[in-house]
Amino acid sequence: MGHGPAVKLGKDNASGFKTRLGVWMFVLYTIVYAIFVAINATSPKSMQNILFGQTAAVVWGFGLIGFALVLAVIYNHLCTKAEAKLNG
Numbered sequence: 001m002g003h004g005p006a007v008k009l010g011k012d013n014a015s016g017f018k019t020r021l022g023v024w025m026f027v028l029y030t031i032v033y034a035i036f037v038a039i040n041a042t043s044p045k046s047m048q049n050i051l052f053g054q055t056a057a058v059v060w061g062f063g064l065i066g067f068a069l070v071l072a073v074i075y076n077h078l079c080t081k082a083e084a085k086l087n088g
Contacts, residue, residue, distance in 0.1 A: 012083070012087065013086040013087050014079065014082040014083045014085075014086040014087060017079075017082045017086070018079045018082065021075060021078060021079065022075065025071050025074075025075055028071070029067065029068060029071060032064070032067060033064060036060050036064060039060075040057070047060070
């Protein structure tokens with residue numbers, strides 16, 4: 001004996017919007033990350049500069065993590081809004 005699904009699954013009219021948004025956010029994050037990698041590859045000494053009491057590399061690293069979290073919150077908000085509008 002088991003139980004059924006927690007929710008009834010149906011057609012998601014917002015799936016196209018969510019896919020496009022996810023791809024664009026992935027591209028945006030990839031560009032920012034590529035800039036970080038390019039700076040490290042071409043000018044590693046610049047990452048030794050002290051910013052806010054830490055090296056630039058640490059600040060960039062935490063910035064990338066924070067940026068990913070911000071993108072996730074924005075994605076969730078926009079997808080929830082689109083689902084409510086398109087799925088009724």
